[in-house]
Amino acid sequence: MPIIEASGLxxxxxxxxxxxxxxxxxxxLFRRQYKEVHAVDGVSFTIEPGEMVAFLGxxxxxxxxxxxxxxxxxxxxxxxARVLDFVPWHRAxxxxxxxxxxxxxxxxxxxxxxxxDSFHLHREIYSLDPKEFERTLAELTExxxxxxxTRQPVRELSLGERMKMELIAALLHRPQLLLxxxxxxxxxxxAQVTIQKCLKEYNASRGVTMLLTSHYMRDVEALCKRxxxxxxxxxxxxxxxxxxxxxxxxxKLVKLHFDGDGVPDGLEVYGEVTGREGPVAxxxxxxxxxxxxxxxxxxxxxxxxxxxxxxPLDQMIARVFEEGRARxxxxxxxx
Amino acid sequence: MGFPACGxxxxxxxxxxxxxxxxxxxxxxxxxxxLGKFGLxxxxxxxxxxxxxxxxxxxxxxxxxxxYDAIFAQTAGNPVAGWGRYEYYFFVGCYFALGGLIETLFLxxxxxxxxxxxxxxxxxxxxxxxDEQFLLTCRDLDWxxxxxxxxxxxxxxxALLNMPAWTFDPLLAGLFLALxxxxxxxxxxxxxxLMSTSVWLVRNQSLYELWWLxxxxxxxxxxxxxxxxxxxxxxxxxxxxIMVATNVPANVMAKRLLDPVLVGYTFAATAALLYLxxxxxxxxxxxxxxxxx
Amino acid sequence: MSPATxxxxxxxxxxxxxxxxxxxxxxxxxxxxxxxxxxxxxFLSTMLRFLPVLTTILLWHAIYAAAGTGRSLAGYxxxxxxxxxxxxHISRMFSSMPGLAHGIARDxxxxxxxxxxxxxxxxxxxxxxxxxxxxAAYIATSALPYxxxxxxxxxxxxxxxxxxxxxxxxxxxxxGFLVGFFFEATIGMLGFWFLQIGSFLxxxxxxxxxxxxxxxxxxVLPAGMAEVLKFLPFKYLAYYPATIFLGKVQGExxxxxxxxxxxxxxxxxxxxxxxYRRGLRHYSAYGG
Numbered sequence: 048m049p050i051i052e053a054s055g056l057x058x059x060x061x062x063x064x065x066x067x068x069x070x071x072x073x074x075x076l077f078r079r080q081y082k083e084v085h086a087v088d089g090v091s092f093t094i095e096p097g098e099m100v101a102f103l104g105x106x107x108x109x110x111x112x113x114x115x116x117x118x119x120x121x122x123x124x125x126x127x128a129r130v131l132d133f134v135p136w137h138r139a140x141x142x143x144x145x146x147x148x149x150x151x152x153x154x155x156x157x158x159x160x161x162x163x164d165s166f167h168l169h170r171e172i173y174s175l176d177p178k179e180f181e182r183t184l185a186e187l188t189e190x191x192x193x194x195x196x197t198r199q200p201v202r203e204l205s206l207g208e209r210m211k212m213e214l215i216a217a218l219l220h221r222p223q224l225l226l227x228x229x230x231x232x233x234x235x236x237x238a239q240v241t242i243q244k245c246l247k248e249y250n251a252s253r254g255v256t257m258l259l260t261s262h263y264m265r266d267v268e269a270l271c272k273r274x275x276x277x278x279x280x281x282x283x284x285x286x287x288x289x290x291x292x293x294x295x296x297x298x299k300l301v302k303l304h305f306d307g308d309g310v311p312d313g314l315e316v317y318g319e320v321t322g323r324e325g326p327v328a329x330x331x332x333x334x335x336x337x338x339x340x341x342x343x344x345x346x347x348x349x350x351x352x353x354x355x356x357x358x359p360l361d362q363m364i365a366r367v368f369e370e371g372r373a374r375x376x377x378x379x380x381x382x
Numbered sequence: 383m384g385f386p387a388c389g390x391x392x393x394x395x396x397x398x399x400x401x402x403x404x405x406x407x408x409x410x411x412x413x414x415x416x417l418g419k420f421g422l423x424x425x426x427x428x429x430x431x432x433x434x435x436x437x438x439x440x441x442x443x444x445x446x447x448x449x450y451d452a453i454f455a456q457t458a459g460n461p462v463a464g465w466g467r468y469e470y471y472f473f474v475g476c477y478f479a480l481g482g483l484i485e486t487l488f489l490x491x492x493x494x495x496x497x498x499x500x501x502x503x504x505x506x507x508x509x510x511x512x513d514e515q516f517l518l519t520c521r522d523l524d525w526x527x528x529x530x531x532x533x534x535x536x537x538x539x540x541a542l543l544n545m546p547a548w549t550f551d552p553l554l555a556g557l558f559l560a561l562x563x564x565x566x567x568x569x570x571x572x573x574x575x576l577m578s579t580s581v582w583l584v585r586n587q588s589l590y591e592l593w594w595l596x597x598x599x600x601x602x603x604x605x606x607x608x609x610x611x612x613x614x615x616x617x618x619x620x621x622x623x624i625m626v627a628t629n630v631p632a633n634v635m636a637k638r639l640l641d642p643v644l645v646g647y648t649f650a651a652t653a654a655l656l657y658l659x660x661x662x663x664x665x666x667x668x669x670x671x672x673x674x675x
Numbered sequence: 676m677s678p679a680t681x682x683x684x685x686x687x688x689x690x691x692x693x694x695x696x697x698x699x700x701x702x703x704x705x706x707x708x709x710x711x712x713x714x715x716x717x718f719l720s721t722m723l724r725f726l727p728v729l730t731t732i733l734l735w736h737a738i739y740a741a742a743g744t745g746r747s748l749a750g751y752x753x754x755x756x757x758x759x760x761x762x763x764h765i766s767r768m769f770s771s772m773p774g775l776a777h778g779i780a781r782d783x784x785x786x787x788x789x790x791x792x793x794x795x796x797x798x799x800x801x802x803x804x805x806x807x808x809x810x811a812a813y814i815a816t817s818a819l820p821y822x823x824x825x826x827x828x829x830x831x832x833x834x835x836x837x838x839x840x841x842x843x844x845x846x847x848x849x850x851g852f853l854v855g856f857f858f859e860a861t862i863g864m865l866g867f868w869f870l871q872i873g874s875f876l877x878x879x880x881x882x883x884x885x886x887x888x889x890x891x892x893x894x895v896l897p898a899g900m901a902e903v904l905k906f907l908p909f910k911y912l913a914y915y916p917a918t919i920f921l922g923k924v925q926g927e928x929x930x931x932x933x934x935x936x937x938x939x940x941x942x943x944x945x946x947x948x949x950x951y952r953r954g955l956r957h958y959s960a961y962g963g
Contacts, residue, residue: 167420
C-alpha cells in the first residue's frame with residue numbers, strides 16, 4: 048500500500064496588492080485589490096514505502112507548500128491526498144505520531160536549553176517508553192556523531208550540529224515517514240555529507256520513507272533515485288534521476304585537446320562552442336550526432352585527447368525549470 | 383514485499399500499543415510538570431534577568447500598597463465605593479493573586495502566539511500529537527511572576543485577619559476558592575480569545591498591552607460604576623463578564639455577600655467562556671492553515 | 676542670500692546643510708506611511724485607550740465621595756484631580772518613547788550598528804527624526820479622539836487665562852519630549868557595555884509609571900517621598916506639565932522650573948551623545 052497518494056492537490060492564494068506611496072496607503076485603508084496565486088496546481092503522485100524521493104524546483108515552485116499539505120499544516124484548495132492511510136489535514140493524533148517534518152534553518156528545539164532536555168520533552172510529548180527512548184537516543188547520537196554535544200545549549204552549537212539534533216529529535220519517535228524541507232541548506236560540506244550518509248543508512252536499515260526538497264544537487268544525487276520536478280505548482284517530471292539525463296540531457300559535452308597552440312576555426316559547424324582555452328575547446332553536441340561529429344573532427348584535425356561527458360545535472364535541471372517556465376508563460380498569455 | 387514492509391508492520395504494532403498505554407490527564411500533567419521544570423531551568427540560565435523581573439514584581443506590589451495606603455489615609459477611614467479599608471485590601475490581594483496566576487501560567491505563551499503566526503513557526507506546534515490549545519497556552523511557565531500569587535495570598539490573609547469580627551468559615555472559603563478558579567478560567571478564556579485574533583489582525587500592539595487594558599477592568603470593585611455609568615458596569619459584568627473574575631470571589635469572602643444570581647452566573651459564564659474560547663481558537667487555527675503558505 | 680554667501684550670525688544656531696534635512700524628512704514621510712498601514716490596530720488602539728481613563732475617573736469619584744463633599748486631597752479638588760489625570764495623558768503623549776532604548780540595545784547586540792557606520796547617517800539624529808515623525812503621526816491621529824474625550828470632560832477643566840501659563844505649558848511639553856527621548860537613549864546606550872539591559876529597562880519603565888506622577892499626583896504621597904520624587908527628573912514626563920496647566924506653578928517659580936527642566940534635558944543630551952561616542956570606540960574595539 049502506498050505511503051503517500053496525492054491526487055490533484057491544489058492550493059491557491061489571494062495576495063493583496065499594496066499600492067506604493069502615501070496616497071496609495073490612504074486609499075488602501077478603504078479598498079484593497081488582490082490577485083490569485085496558484086502555488087500548487089493539480090499535483091498528483093504516489094510514493095511507496097521505503098522510497099527516497101526528491102522534490103526539485105526553483106524558488107516559489109510549490110515544493111514547500113506541497114510538503115506542508117502532506118503534513119496537514121495547510122488545507123488544500125482542491126484535490127485529495129492520503130498519507131499513511133490518513134487524510135493529513137484532519138490531523139489525527141495517530142497520524143501525527145507516525146511522521147516527522149524537519150525544516151532547514153528553522154529550529155524546533157528549545158533555544159536556551161541543551162538538546163538533551165528538548166529530547167526529554169519530546170519523549171513526554173510522544174509518550175515514549177523510557178527504555179526504548181534511551182536506546183533509540185543512543186543509536187541516533189552515535190550515528191550522527193554528536194554524543195558529547197547533547198548537554199550543550201542548542202544556541203551554542205554550529206548550524207550543522209543543530210541540524211543533526213533536529214534530525215535526531217525527528218527520529219526519536221520512530222516515524223514511518225520523514226519529510227525534509229531543505230535540510231542541508233546553509234551547512235558546510237562536511238555536515239552535509241554526514242547527514243546524507245546518516246539519512247541513507249537510516250532509510251536502508253529501517254525502511255523509513257523519506258521525501259526531501261532541496262536546491263543542492265549533491266543531496267539529490269547522494270540520496271534519491273527518484274525525482275519529482277515541480278515548477279509553477281505543476282509536476283513536470285516524475286521518474287528516476289537517471290532518466291532526466293536521457294530526457295533533458297539532449298546534448299553531450301565534448302572536450303577536445305588539439306595538437307598545436309590554438310583551436311582551429313570553423314568548429315561551429317559541428318556544434319555549439321562553449322569554451323576555448325588555448326588548445327582546448329569545449330563543444331556541445333547533440334546526442335545523436337556525437338559519433339558522426341567526432342569522426343569528422345578526428346578526420347580533419349589532429350586531436351591529442353577527447354572526453355565526452357553528460358552535462359552537469361544542475362544544467363539539466365535548469366533546463367527542466369526553463370521549459371516549465373516557458374510552458375507556464377505560454378499558457379498564461381493574455382488573450 | 384521484503385524487509386521494509388515487515389519493519390513497518392512491526393512498528394505499527396508497537397505504535398498502537400504505545401498509544402493505548404498512556405492517555406488522558408496523567409499524560410498532560412506529566413508533560414506540564416516537565417514543561418514547568420524546563421521553564422525554571424531556562425530562567426536560571428539568565429539569572430540576572432530573572433532577578434530583575436522578580437524585583438519589579440515586588441516593587442510593583444509595594445507601589446500599589448503605597449497608593450492605596452495614601453488614598454485611605456486621606457479618606458478618614460470611610461469606605462471607598464462601599465469597600466472598607468481591609469475589604470479593599472482583600473480585593474487588591476485577590477486581584478494580584480489572580481493576575482499572578484495568569485501571568486505565570488499563560489500570559490507569555492499567549493503573547494508569543496502572534497509572532498509564531500507571523501513567522502510560521504506555529505507549524506511546529508501543530509505537528510505534535512498533543513492538543514494545540516494546551517501546547518500553545520501552557521508550554522512555558524513564567525516563574526518570575528509567581529511570587530505575585532504568594533504576595534496576593536499574603537495580602538488577602540492579612541486583610542482578613544485585620545477585619546473586625548472575622549471568623550473562618552470553611553464553606554465560605556471553599557466557595558471562594560471555587561469562584562476564584564472560575565475567575566481564573568474566565569480570564570484564561572479572554573486571553574485565548576484575544577490571542578486567537580492575531581491570526582486575522584496584524585497588530586502593532588502586543589498581547590501584553592491589550593491584556594493590561596483588560597486588567598484595568600478587573601482591578602477595581604465594580605461599584606465604582608455608579609450613576610450614569612451603571613450601564614457600563616452591567617455591560618462588563620453580565621455581557622462581557624470581565625469584572626466578575628475578581629469581584630465575585632472577593633465579595634463572597636471579604637464582604638460575605640452571597641448573591642446567588644451572581645454566583646450562579648459566574649459558574650455558568652465560566653463554562654460558556656471556556657467552551658466558546660476553545661471553539662474560536664480552533665477556528666483561528668483553521669484560518670491559519672487555509673491562509674499560510 | 677544663502678548661508679554660503681552670508682556669514683551666519685555668531686549667535687544663531689548653524690543651519691543644517693540642505694541634504695541631511697531632506698534625508699531626515701524622507702524618513703519622516705516613510706514612517707508616517709508605515710503607521711497608516713496598520714488599520715485594525717489603529718481602530719483598536721484608539722478605542723481601547725479610553726477604558727483606563729474611564730475607570731480611573733470613576734475610582735477617584737468614589738474616593739472623593741468617601742472623603743466627603745468639597746474636600747480636597749493634597750490640594751487637589753475633585754475636578755482638579757480628574758483634570759490632572761487627563762492632562763498626564765497629554766504629557767505622556769510627548770514624553771513616552773516606547774521601544775527606543777530596546778531598539779538601540781538590539782541594534783548594538785545584533786550588529787546593526789554597521790548601518791550607521793557605513794551610511795552617512797548618525798544614529799541619534801536618525802532616531803530623533805524617526806521619533807518626531809512617530810510622535811507627530813500619533814498626535815495627529817489621536818488628536819480627534821482626545822479632543823472628543825476632553826470635550827466630554829470639559830466640566831473638569833478651568834482653562835488658564837494667563838498666556839504665559841500657556842507658553843510655559845507648551846515649553847514644558849517640548850522639553851518633556853527631549854527629556855524623555857534622551858533619557859531613554861542614554862539607557863539604550865548602556866547596551867554597549869551590558870549584554871542584557873532589557874531587565875534594567877523593565878524596572879525603570881515600571882518605576883517611571885509611578886515616579887513620573889502618571890499614576891497619581893506626587894503631592895498625594897507622604898511628604899518625604901513626595902519631596903524626593905519632585906527632585907528627580909521623572910516628574911517632567913508627566914507631573915510637571917500637568918501642574919503648570921493647573922496653575923500650580925506660577926510666575927518666577929515657573930521660569931526657574933523650566934530652566935531646570937532645560938538643564939536636565941541638556942544633561943541627558945550630553946550624556947547620550949557622550950556615551951554613544953565612548954560606546955562606538957568600545958564597539959569597534961570588539962570588531963562588531
